[in-house]
Amino acid sequence: MIQGYPDPEQALSEHFAAPCRVVQRSAVGGGCINNAQLLVLDCGARVFLKENTGAAGLFRGEAVGLDALHRAPSGPRVPEPIALYEDAGRQWLAMEFIESGAPAPGFWEQFGAEMAELHRDTACERYGFQEDNHIGSTPQVNTWEDGWTRFFGEHRLRYQLELARRNGVADGSLLRAGERLIERLPELLPEPEHASLLHGDFWGGNFMVDLEGNAVIIDPAVYYGDREADLAMARLFGGFDGRFYEAYHDAYPIAPGHAERVDLYNLYHVLNHLNLFGRGYLGQAQAIVARYI
Ligand code: ADP
Numbered sequence: 001m002i003q004g005y006p007d008p009e010q011a012l013s014e015h016f017a018a019p020c021r022v023v024q025r026s027a028v029g030g031g032c033i034n035n036a037q038l039l040v041l042d043c044g045a046r047v048f049l050k051e052n053t054g055a056a057g058l059f060r061g062e063a064v065g066l067d068a069l070h071r072a073p074s075g076p077r078v079p080e081p082i083a084l085y086e087d088a089g090r091q092w093l094a095m096e097f098i099e100s101g102a103p104a105p106g107f108w109e110q111f112g113a114e115m116a117e118l119h120r121d122t123a124c125e126r127y128g129f130q131e132d133n134h135i136g137s138t139p140q141v142n143t144w145e146d147g148w149t150r151f152f153g154e155h156r157l158r159y160q161l162e163l164a165r166r167n168g169v170a171d172g173s174l175l176r177a178g179e180r181l182i183e184r185l186p187e188l189l190p191e192p193e194h195a196s197l198l199h200g201d202f203w204g205g206n207f208m209v210d211l212e213g214n215a216v217i218i219d220p221a222v223y224y225g226d227r228e229a230d231l232a233m234a235r236l237f238g239g240f241d242g243r244f245y246e247a248y249h250d251a252y253p254i255a256p257g258h259a260e261r262v263d264l265y266n267l268y269h270v271l272n273h274l275n276l277f278g279r280g281y282l283g284q285a286q287a288i289v290a291r292y293i
C-alpha cells in the first residue's frame with residue numbers, strides 16, 4: 001500500500017506505475033461517516049476514495065484490516081487497499097472500486113461458504129490485531145491476549161462500559177451488572193478451537209454485490225477472535241438470508257449452544273450504539289446483561 005503522498009494522483013501514479021490524472025470525481029452515497037467518491041483516472045482505472053477531516057487514525061485501521069482480509073488465503077472478495085494518507089487535519093484511503101451487480105444464483109450459499117473458509121484459517125494463535133481500529137467512530141482496542149474470554153471481557157465489554165460511564169449514558173446498575181457479567185464470561189463462552197480472522201463489523205450494510213454477482217465485504221473492523229462474533233453480528237440488524245447461515249454451518253459447523261450466545265456477542269455492539277447514539281439503547285443493553293448474569 002502506497003503511503004505519504006497528500007495528493008491522491010501522486011499515490012495512484014506510483015501504484016499504477018504510470019502518470020495518472022483524475023478526469024472525473026463523483027460522490028458515492030450510503031456511507032455513515034466519510035465523504036466517499038469514485039475517481040476515474042485517465043489511464044482508465046476507477047478508484048474508490050474515502051476522505052475525512054475529523055477522527056484521526058480512522059483509515060489506518062481500516063486499511064490494515066482490508067489488507068489482512070485481502071491477503072487471507074480464502075474468504076469473500078475484498079477491495080484491495082491502494083493508498084493511504086494521514087495528517088493531523090485530513091486523511092484519505094484509496095481502494096479498488098467495486099462495480100455493483102445483481103446477486104448470482106447461489107449467492108447466499110457461496111457467501112456463507114466463503115465466510116466459513118475465511119474463519120477456518122488458523123494462522124494466528126492469539127486474539128487481537130496488529131493495529132487498533134474503529135467500530136463506527138468508536139475506537140476499538142485490539143491488544144493481543146492469549147485467551148478469548150479475557151480479550152472479549154477486557155477489550156470489548158469493559159472498554160464500552162467504561163466509555164458509557166465516562167459519556168454519562170450508563171447508570172450504576174448497568175455498570176455493576178456488566179462487571180458481574182464480565183466475571184462470569186469464562187462460564188458463558190467456551191474458548192474457541194482457534195482464533196479466526198474476523199470482519200469485525202459484519203452487518204448487512206457492509207457487503208456489496210459485484211458485477212459477477214458475488215459478495216464483496218467492505219468497511220471492516222478486523223481482529224482475530226471467535227468466529228461466533230461475526231455470525232452473531234450478522235443477525236443483529238438482519239439482511240442475511242437463511243441460506244447464508246446454512247451454507248456456513250455445512251462448511252464449518254459452529255460449537256453447540258451458539259444460538260444462546262448471539263445476544264452476548266451482540267452486547268458489544270449494543271453498548272457501542274449506546275455510546276454513539278445515546279440512552280435509547282440503555283434498555284436493550286440492560287436486558288441483555290440481565291439475561292446472562
Ligand atoms: P463509511 O465508512 O462512511 O460507512 P463505507 O465504507 O461503508 O463508508 O462506504 C460507503 C458506501 O460506498 C458503501 O455503502 C458502498 O455502497 C460504497 N462502497 C464502499 N466501498 C466501495 C468500493 N470499494 N467500491 C465501490 N463502492 C464502495
